[in-house]
Amino acid sequence: MATIVQNIQEVHRRMARACATADRPVQSVTLLVVSKTQSADRVRAAFEAGERCFGENYVQEGIDKIAALADLREQIQWHLIGPLQSNKTRIVAESFDWVHTIDRLKIAQRLSEQRPPHLPPLQLCLQVNISGEASKSGLAVDEVPGIARAVAVLPRVELRGLMAIPEPATDPAAQRVPHRRLRELLTNLQRAGLDLDTLSMGMTNDLEAAIAEGASLVRVGTAIFGAR
Numbered sequence: 001m002a003t004i005v006q007n008i009q010e011v012h013r014r015m016a017r018a019c020a021t022a023d024r025p026v027q028s029v030t031l032l033v034v035s036k037t038q039s040a041d042r043v044r045a046a047f048e049a050g051e052r053c054f055g056e057n058y059v060q061e062g063i064d065k066i067a068a069l070a071d072l073r074e075q076i077q078w079h080l081i082g083p084l085q086s087n088k089t090r091i092v093a094e095s096f097d098w099v100h101t102i103d104r105l106k107i108a109q110r111l112s113e114q115r116p117p118h119l120p121p122l123q124l125c126l127q128v129n130i131s132g133e134a135s136k137s138g139l140a141v142d143e144v145p146g147i148a149r150a151v152a153v154l155p156r157v158e159l160r161g162l163m164a165i166p167e168p169a170t171d172p173a174a175q176r177v178p179h180r181r182l183r184e185l186l187t188n189l190q191r192a193g194l195d196l197d198t199l200s201m202g203m204t205n206d207l208e209a210a211i212a213e214g215a216s217l218v219r220v221g222t223a224i225f226g227a228r
């Protein structure tokens, strides 16, 4: 069985090939290692392989892992990529560096109020329901500009961009459609004057399609740690 280190190397090869195909510099795409359900020891192995950005889905699991890896705290960026309820905002504001799943203004307001003054602003992405499924979380596309403007002026957070989890598709051309839509939405916000630089999109099965459409950060779990 391939080790975590070999899997990480293979993911970077995939990212590099996708960047070359898209005529983009490799440094324009960051790997976010999705460590949900993985032990702190496995996160440490990925850290030792050179990774610095880790994504957690569940608040309490993330908090526990951040504590278990406290010796690495200054070197790791911890990203919350799962749903956030308003009763958990304080611990998230105190513990994480990024939150990708803002889908209500109220959550961003609470995070801004609760972000401790000694920490840099919490980095935020708005989650967009880009495939338009009724059951999925995320903002509807037409809600995004208004919420983006309101979040962008909050004092203790910094709005960085957009995140989506598109409906799974196997055909590469079909995979590109929702990623393209998210990129166009970001471009519209930038044209409207918002200073945004992040497109959080692409996972194990569609990272090439996401990079082809401008992803700046891909979130990869299975290709690194194996099936959960």
Ligand SMILES: *Cc1c(COP(=O)(O)O)cnc(C)c1O
Pocket (backbone or CB within 6 Å): 034, 036, 057, 081, 082, 165, 203, 204, 205, 219, 220, 221, 222, 223
């Ligand atoms: C689990 C998860 C990922 C990683 O998915 P893989 O297919 O394992 O690479 C990425 N983003 C989010 C929001 C996730 O919940």
